[in-house]
Amino acid sequence: MILTAKSSKSAAQSDSVLIAGAGPIGLTAALCLAQRRIPVTVLEAGAKIFDDPRAGTIHPPTLEMFADIDVTEMMLARGYIVRNYQYRDRRTGVVADFDLGALTDDTPYPYRLMLEQHKICYMLLERLKTYPCCDVLMEHRVTAVTQDDEGVSATVETRGGAKTFLGRWMIGCDGGRSQVRKSMNVEFSGFTYPERFLILSTRYDFEPFGYALTNYIADPDEWCALFKVPGHDERGVWRVAFPVDAQSPVEEIFNEAAVQRRMQGFHRKDGDYDVIHRNLYDVHQRVASCYRDGRLLLAGDAAHINNPLGGMGMNFGFHDAFNLTEKLAAVIRDGADDALLDRYDRQRRTVAQEYLQRQTIENKRNIEQNDPIEREKFYDELRAIAADRAKLRSYLLRVAMIEGVRRANAID
Template identity: 35%
Template sequence: MTPSFRDTAADVIVAGVGPTGLALACGLAAAGARVRVLDRADGPATTSRANILHARGAEVLARLDALGDLPDRAVAPIGIRMHVRGRHLTTMTFAPDERETVQALFVSQAAVEQQLRDRLTELGVEIKWGHGVESLAQDADGVTVRVTGGAQVRASWLVGCDGAHSRVRELAGIGFPGVPVVERFLLADVHADGLAGREHSAGWYHRDGILMAMPMPDATGNLWRLMANVDDDGRHLPGDEIVRAFTKLLPVRAEITGARIHDAVWTSVFRIHRRLADDYRRGRVLLAGDAAHIHSPFGGQGMNTGIGDAENLAWKLALVVRGEAGVELLDTYTAERRPVATEVLQRTTTNTRALVAEGRLARLLRDHVLVRILNLPAVQRQATRAASQLGVSYRRGPLGGRGRAPRPGDRVPDRAVRLSDGTPSTLTRELGPDWVLLTGRTDARLTAAVRDALPGQVRTVTDPQHTGGDALLVRPDGHLLWRGTDPGRLADLWPDRSKTRRSGASSAPSGGH
């Protein structure tokens, strides 16, 4: 029986319950917004599309109180052994920043989604399965959405987190231009023996293309993800033919003759495209995750970029629906997150083309130059840091600022802190959906000024190791909004705060330093 919508009013409709939609819904619900969560599918996906949660994604889940036991169930990513003509050339090793409290987790996307669904249930939000967005109509006050089955849902805002083929994006009329990067890839999650040691992933370069094997967490201890680019002959390939293709590719590209594939858990054929939405907002409709940007899966950036979109949007949209910020604040979402996606698209496209190496000269450069450069420790540290997305900064955005680091817009790394009563905690634990004022010692005058200047809840913490005199006012998503010592300067952050209290109207904050 199709669930009915007894209460059709909502602040926000979230369409799509992949990691992006779930993280967004969790962030909104935690901030007190009324959320309706819809998905076209009949139930949760059980296959693992992405298989790595980079450090930034893990940090966001921790702020959402949705990380749970994922670190205990995950495998630490070590690196990938690269081969040419079956000969091992180098090992690209993950080199995490030991100063950070979060690291990448080699874990199934299905497990990440389950953890987020559990958190959403704790927050009292139900997912409406089998309810895809079929049409929408905007007006000055909100959006009316007709879903599968004919029911209508009304909300102030609609966010499309419904993937690369987003129906929400199409209905909103937002362009999604792009270009193909690689014509066709085969993918299969298989139980197999005799492939390689499971302490690393493996990649084999061949003049016909690339073959990759990644060990997947599984009770059997022999689950692998295989990927390979192949010529596109236009034929539809069923799962058994994909498995047969890998059986033939292993001895050719990897020179492995003793491997045995037992069965396939999941198979897929996909084309790698690079696409970026023209805008992330059209009126009262917004986009996040794959609905806004798609790129090569190499480097595992898709799930993490989408989760980053979700956190950035959640705290801003929550303030808007509570009447504590004007709609202009939502313009900072596109301004901050679209450049991040642009950089991810450029980096993953470059890396994919370098790895696939179409053409004899490109293969020579890859096999004899690139793999040796990737063996350098400094290059591995830089690559790991870039993949982690811990270095993402919004300092050049509308909420950014100048001055010494950290500047407004920069991420503030997690650290041990103490609450006003002396209870030990961490910065990550105190953030989201609240702001945090971080000082070296308690300053009652500054604390009162901050609470008077900002909407929402402000938590005050101290860190005896924090030196330099300036207090740090940290946004709910872990980025710096303001630093300083003069409470009088805080009025510039939310200039119409007093007006907001009287009438419910407000305007977006301005960056400061």
């Protein structure tokens, strides 16, 4: 059931799993639990699904996991399949073109799928409506969480005043500023980049100029990333990401003349660009020091945040949600020892540090490399990878996130 503040019950069943946040990760965790007939209550601060342009890239292992809960077909019907993507130099053009077909023996989905994250959320919400054991409560902001040996208690701010929700377990999927994480005995250390990322969206079609549907465009002064997503009317929207000085005032960055200058600097064309969205994001690299504190658990951006180059953050959060809910279900339904949840922490936190953080930091360092010798060395590596099928497969296993899932699953 999807309920508003007015219609919600004052307290959830005490044997429920409480989930803070109806973002992509919270809704995925909810669906995985609901499908196992485990009662679940999702508490979401917003009045509706957050639909700012954020994630748009879905990697192969994510499609494999969603196939197990019958969501992948729906995603494939709505998104764009990207079979190859380009690495470019902003001044000289294509450096390497990566054919994801090299993963054919490793996954039934040897491609990336471009589909906006809020559309995935709506698909998951539709599915959740069919499970009476699941409530999704909008306008329910978790403000405090306590726990004892028996369960958890969440204080929730609603339009009807403060309410208390009781549950056996609670999963914090409430994003980078997670209130659940703040109620746990964990740190969220790492760093924030000095620049922000600006995303401009336009219907102007870049494909006739040789661009792939996904492109990373290196430059020491102003790198870009260019992607095509289906867009609101599913006729296609191109998103261009640029780094911007964190000190520049927002009005200056969003100023029409400045936006046009930036777009024309990237790709000159006759007449103005029709820029339909402009968004600015702070960018951080952080991982929680533990994903479990007793009955409180973390998944998604509440557990780890990273820069979006490589399109990994949300995918990684999905992988958390599938891993965690399988273990939590074993504890709740089959009486498994709750030490299994420590294994979730070990598996997913280790790969967040070893793999997600390392890869995304490296992606940003490479795209903005200002040492010409290092840059050429990197380009030569990419050319060698793209030209050799075995090297390409091994590279793609890493950047398409297959290696991270395998590594996590191998951790005891």
